[in-house]
Amino acid sequence: MSKKTVLLLLAPSVLILLGFFVLPLIVVLNNSIMDETGSITFHHYLQYFKDSHYLSITWKSIKISLLATFITLLIGYFIAYFTTRYIKSKKLKRVAYIVIISPLFTSAVVRSFGWMVILGNNGFINNTLLALGIISEPIKLLYTETGIIIGLVYILAPFMILSITTVLENIDSRLEEAASDLGLGPFQTFLKVTLPLTVPGILAGSVMVFSLAISAYVTPAMLSGGKVQLIATVIYEQMMQVFNYQFGSAVAFAVLIFSFLIIGLNHYLLRSDWVEEGRR
């Protein structure tokens, strides 16, 4: 194939990438550095970085997203490990995958609504605990940060499970056998061989979950009941309620950069010697 053909074949996807991902981003960037008269200004960024209110909301959003990512990782790893290692039949495995991805078939609105029914003061959890006499007053779950994290974990878990499953499936089982031949117990084999080998899956899953969590709007908006503010709700409000597109865009762009930094850091940390140890 000549270079020309390759370029020609690549063109459609590059164009789609530019049109759908890069262009909207440029529009946002452009919005964020324009003042009302159309000249360039960094006023909106300064307004954001100088205001402890917005910074603390940003920090809270990052904290909630990181927590959601971490919990998703724990639960997701467990489910992924179980489906790849303990479900032997191919048919059952397929069923398991369908069950895992089935939540993605319904909209986030419906799924968040489901959690409202479960977490509310009159919800399933509180009613059950009250009926069993474990608690005497309903625990506040809905309309709190905890509720938002629960909702996010549920909605984002499939992304983590799928990326870890893919990696787990491809691990050469002889490596684990060799480890146990050489005297490692099952837990140590997992810790020293399996876990390091699945780091690429953990990495991919975490990046996906974290970026979806920090940008999530529907779930936090529904599960916060107007009592918790996150950065995505701030951006929405600036855009749709007070119509300050410039400031909204500046916040959006600043958060994008924060997210890149965190994802980069995560990448750097997990790419360390630990991964290499598994390969040795």
Add this chain to the structure above:
Amino acid sequence: MKKIHVYLILFTAVLIVLSGCGKPIQPNNEASGAKTDVKNDEISIAIFGGDWGGAIKKHIIQPFEQETGIKVNIIEGNSTTTFSRLLQEKSSPTIDIALMDSGISELSNDESVVETIDKSKLKENNSLLPEAFNGSEEKAYGVALGYWGLGIVYNKDVIKNPPQSWKDFWNDEYKGKLTVPTPATTGGLPLLMKISEIEGNAKGAVDKGLDKMKELDVVAYFDGSGAATNLYQSGEASVGAHYGGPTYVMKEQGLPLEFVIPEEGVLGAGSFWHVVKGTEKVEQVYSFLNYATSKSAQEGIANDLYLAPIHKDVDLDEKILERMPFGKDGSIQDLNMPDYNLINEHREEWNNLWNREIIGG
């Protein structure tokens, strides 16, 4: 097995992209634009979704389409999403008529995205109440679909002492069972302004009102009529503020809810049709407005949504009259209409204060 995973990953990737595209307002593709479309037998109208959208389609859009042969492209959204779109399409609007609520209606006039209404083109002009128009006598920019308002709602199975006034929200009995609106919904800032007024703030100041609001022990705040309905329906909230129409819809479904007109009056609002500036289909637009202001459409909307009509001759049942936002024997003049221009002047400031004082960082 490996292949399946590749497909699975591809599939999730597609899902991510799709879910990313799903939420925000759809760009121009769903409405055939006023500019791009030369056919004159189509107009694009922005209306609300849910019950309201259903009633508007049934009583206005369907008869209009059937009798005139003009096709209506419906764009569903709320006032703010519609307004946002009008702002961004200032130079080449793709919407011909936009339905927007009080507050946003005034804002759309300030931002010059809507036209002045030519009353002489309205067939029923002489049969309409003065409140049928939003704006001033000389320069009206909105034609009302109807009026409604924010009042008090309580669950009679839970609440022993029903509230009579906004001031009663601070009763000990209501702690943790209460819900009030955020500034995101039409009634939010009017309520904040009302509480501030009761607390002795001068016009245009809300600091005392905010302090008072901070003391409220709410189960949640609602940012729209749908969220409020959910709160009362699920029993999470059993007392608080809500709009009249949706409350009566829930009551009709058998929920033990009562709507109370507060001593201070219902905080009124209207929903108005606007002619989008730059539309090239003036004739079709006014033809539609004639349907929207007709006696039969006004009756249908009042019966389904409990909106106060603006046509003088509408004939309503006793039951519907009782559910008007001003009560059985009142009129639109009895509504406590907030100064929405004043609210707009302070919209960003009060929103900001609400976020800092009430929700916090």
